[in-house]
Amino acid sequence: MTCKLSLATLSEAAKTAAVPTYERASLKAGIVHFGVGNFHRAHQAIYLDDLFNLGQDHDWALVGAGILPSDAAMREKLAAQDFLTTVVEQDNNKTAARITAPMVDILPVGDVRTIIAKLADPTIRIVSMTITEGGYFIDASGKFNPDHPAIAADGQNPAEPKTVFGLVVAGLKARKEKGIVPFTVMSCDNIPHNGVVTANAVIGTARLSDPAFADWVKANVAFPNAMVDRITPATGQREIDLLKNAFGIEDNWPVYCEEFKQWVLEDKFTAGRPALEKVGVTFVPDVTPYEHMKIRILNGGHAAIAYPAALMDIHFVHDSMEDPLIRAFLAKLEKEEIIPIVPPVPDTSLTDYFALIEHRLLNPKIADTIPRLAQDGSNRQPKFILPSTQDNLSQGRDVVGLALVSALWCRYFAGKTDSGKDIVFNDASADRLHAAALKAKDDPMAFLAFDDIFGAVSKSELFRKRFAHALKTLWEKGTRETLQLYLDNKLAV
Template sequence: MSTTLPAVSLPAYDRAQLTPGIVHIGLGNFHRAHQAVYLDDLFALGEGHDWAIIGAGVRPADAAMRDALKAQDCLSTVIELDPTGKRARRVGAMIDFIPVETGNGALIAAMSQPEIRIVSLTVTEGGYFMDHAGRLDTGAAEIAADAADPEAPGTAFGAILASLKARRAAGIPPFTVMSCDNLPGNGNVTRQVVVGLARLSDPAFADWVDAHVAFPNAMVDRITPATGERERAMALAFGLDDPVPVTCEPFRQWVLEDDFPAGRPALEKVGVVFTQQVHAYETMKIRILNGGHALIAYPAGLMDVDLVHEAMAEPLVAAFLEKVEREEIIPIVPPVPDTDLDAYYQVIRERFANPEVADTVRRLCLDGSNRQPKFIVPSIRDNRVAGRLPRGLILGTALWCRYCAGTTDSGTVIAPNDPNWEALTARAREARQNPAAWLAMGEVYGDLGADEEVVAAFAEALDALWTNGARAVLTEYLEG
């Protein structure tokens, strides 16, 4: 008896006819489920075939991804986790992967070629070497090394500078540098890092980069869980023996500033929004979606809930999200072109509750020291400016503090889940007796630690969490 495997969509174009136009650094799951998919869709329309991707990485760990993808002709398996039925496709937008090597010579040479008109990046929010004041961290070892030896750089940004310098010397116009990472003003941040790094070794060249290289801002969105045995088994169910498949939710969004002096693919034909108001979309997403993630993550983590859709099925967590979003987040989000914020939030709720994604609460709890100042604190601050005390958001950040103490309400030990975990745990335990110590983290809270009403509300929430646990505290908050 034969078993028919589900259909897999294959590239609807001749990959042999593709030529490169983009070097992309950071071939993680998000890029392969987002930018690569948009380009795959565009190529299927018979357009943009001179914009294929050459993949790249600058970390030793990237070599394993290169080996895996090169072994399958640089095709990526992307499985959309629709609750009505999974769909698999093989994405063919990438045609090569540059060798990963010390000094990044091959990467610099590839980016120096005139046909490369865009260099894009997904190096994670924490990969931009920014200090807590939003400036380049010149004390970072990797940055100092690149400044001392700019011809053999170890970072993506150093490699970008070396190739821009080579292009300038050869009379080749600069490429556009396009960040696809989830951080506010990602184009502006990338400019600061690249120009700031150049200034450490060649100030005149830094001025040239600042004047001649485009760094468009972008808002990107798609939930892409980490790949493990579950995801590899899904690929096998489609008949694909792929060690690095990508799973993702059906939803995706990409909003871009149209600032590409060297040209760009016609991505507007496949759903990308080009606008000069990227910041409005970005604020909406960061406050409502990323802030929402934080609101459900920490109470769920303290209640020993493992998966995000299970957190949304917990009435207390779902109601906490609803109340804070409705009363303290959505009212202070500025208008977004052609967007109904209420409808956007309803889509967010549905995405969080998708059981097929099986996203983990632990992933949402990761790196709070980097995420809280971007996703939660701005909403607290805007409410204070408006004369309101946002008790739900303050409870949300108290839940983060309680989580960082290192145990759930049941006493289960929480494995380290932040680059600064050891310091955060020590401070969280100190805050049990001295709550103001937590809000004294200026790199996270800025001047909120001097706001007496915020400090009092935080202290009350944190004491209640230690005394009664997250479940009881959420119940009391929701009962008003």
Template sequence: VALSSKTINTFGGLTSFPRYDRSKISPGILHIGVGNFHRAHMSVYMDSLFNMGLGQDWGIVGAGIQPGDEKMRSNLEKQDWLTTIVELDPSGLSARVTGAMVDFLPVDIEAILVGLTDPRIRIVSMTITEGGYFIDAATGGLDIEHPDIRKDASHPDEPQTLFGMIIRALRVRRERSIPPFTVVSCDNLPGNGHVARQTVVGLARLSDAEFADWIEAEVAFPNCMVDCITPATTARERSIVREQFGIEDTAPVVCEPFHQWVIEDTFPNGRPPLEEVGVEFVSDVTVYELMKLRILNAGHASTCYAAALLGYHFVHDALADEDIREWVRALQIRESIPTLGSIEGVDYSQYLAKVVERFSNPEIGDTIPRNIADGSDRQPKFILPTLRDALDQSGSIDGLALEIALWCRYCTGVMENGDKVIIQDPIADTLTAQAEEAKTHPKAFIEIGTVFGDLVDSQKFVSAFGNWYSKLLENGVRQTLKDYVAMGS
């Protein structure tokens, strides 16, 4: 049966569906980038809130400016903006239908500008991918040479980019004495609020410095940490929804049962009472981001290079291998967690246990290749800051050096069984050449300056790395992982 407002009550076995009168939900949030993640995350929290009878003046209005958004809009329109969410629980899949979205603006700049100036809209949220913020890769600042940025800077009254539209709408709101909305980026970027602010204020400054100052002073951009693994929807997921739950949904979402949202409580124009449904409001999200980077993301990295070398394809299969699981746990407990400051109410070892449990979920089907691509970009974010802190604190760095040795070993392009793999990385050729040279001169790998910077000057690190790399080459991956684990016993 096709999903719609009329059929919603006919589906048996849903864990949840809108029990509120959707016609009474008024718009309060305009969300840009209605992909899968938004519908698995924010929109689920909002649906739960509405089901409790709370925050019903915070309905979500969707918007998007990409060609693909047109298709999403027309799919969702046919089902009255309802979405089926399938939770990939290893003990059995379950489905719910959410109704927090009450409208989706046409994919049209004028329509979006009208939406952004609606006084009822008090939050503008976005999931537009890490690449959507016009960041200059070299400086980390706004890419002012980008042609779209240049166009919006010279014609601020006819914006083409999403950020140009936000600026234009803020100006109209100021002229009409409508308080500004709060901008909430839910993209997976450390300091996502700072990044969104940098783009909005930076672009405004290119045409009107006084107005840029006003935005900086008046508009809030809270940072947040978001988490819920949400794979892309394919024909397979649509057929699960049809066959297992009897729902014909052209755009369902599948995701893991785990959800986390930690957000800075800076909402001058109000916010929904999301703490009622498990969202954590804090004054500074940095420590939570660090926890995620150093335990979850670093956990993926340390699992996946070892797993690739041992011939695994799926993350859950790798975690079922005791040698890999114990290696990952030992590294985190001995070397990552000690670099993290304490967070009230957070138990890092519980968080780690949950991460291992999530990685072990076979329903997610997350792959090793997805997690090992672009190591030259990921290692400096997920591993090297921990290494620098551990060095500064004179802590143990053996496991971190082994993780880098595993990455180096992987970069040779030949796995333990002799299989050759293509290294997916913008500097793949350099990585492979230096990994080869490191077989006789270990420092060669650490001399890749764009990755390791001044870490090459740490004798302690260079020698630990060389030690592990030669062990990997002589004794193989499995024995070396066992050796590291045994060091603590």
């Protein structure tokens, strides 16, 4: 017997899952969140659910918002179940389901007037976002690009914005005109200095149409930096069926995730905040050390294993880590070229942190996939891998392993695995990367020609040499033998 998830069926769902101890009717919206995807529902929404379960801060509930077709699909699925979500937390030795209810609505996607009106509502004091690494209109150097056609269009027609940042600007302007305290803008994406990046995008968008207002935003709006962490795979029919069979709950879009989660946040807010420190959020004056640690060691590790695993026809992340070559490759890369250039983190052992990551990546219950890690490399490589490469080069250190990571990415974009299977790309720049990767088989520098991705790294003679040799070896000997040469310290020439 199964129950279809809704507020009316919570008592039935409580037989197999934890359910909220608070009445959803007691909640009042205090946060608008752009990008109601799996990570948000397994991270920020979970912390708020925990806080509400303590009987605290019920005026900080979530209202979702979005601009993409996928946002509209999510709205339809969640609205059908009263905006409830089943989150299944999985560790190696246990699995537990919980129903979360911190979201009270999702605004109609594309309804600019309604979204701006909600942003201008004085009860909304935080606007947060998970819009992916590629959603911030930044180039390889991390600078905001005001010339992007979507941003330029919002600059020309600020009253009818089509981007998240255009909407945020319009909302802030409406509040200023009404004398309402500006909301805090809080990024929850995996981007170095995500608060600064978000500030640059909002202020840069505002400056296109109203420079004076842009100056006001810069002086009056808070953009806290944050480090967020939880492995949250995509949801498919497999996860929907697993939930139904194991817990008897029919959820249109459940979230499966690991048990571990972390949120480190700068305590900078213009209009107050919920007491998230009561449920495990770490508030700090400067998130930079934690950010570097996570983005370079975990996200960089994800990027490092994605492409050799894909080329070796491995589908699941835990299977890739069970392959002795890939696990040893990651360990050597981290210990020799990534961890040594990560600045110290307060009260944290970087070696222990990497050991925790190995444990997390080996979790078979998460069923995280290599295609998920391999997607959107044109945005992820410049944020997760190439900064470590650049720092090593700046310190006069070798980059044999990191150059190999870039070469593996290039070899992946040639389009076939080592066994000859076709690779399905998921990257906004897939066409140009594929064309360049094919040329790079004979001319490795063809792949390094993208300044928006490689930036100054591609100008280093040492990197170019290491990249070219690694790519040549991958084509001649295949992925497994190339990894073994790296592990035997025989890849450098």
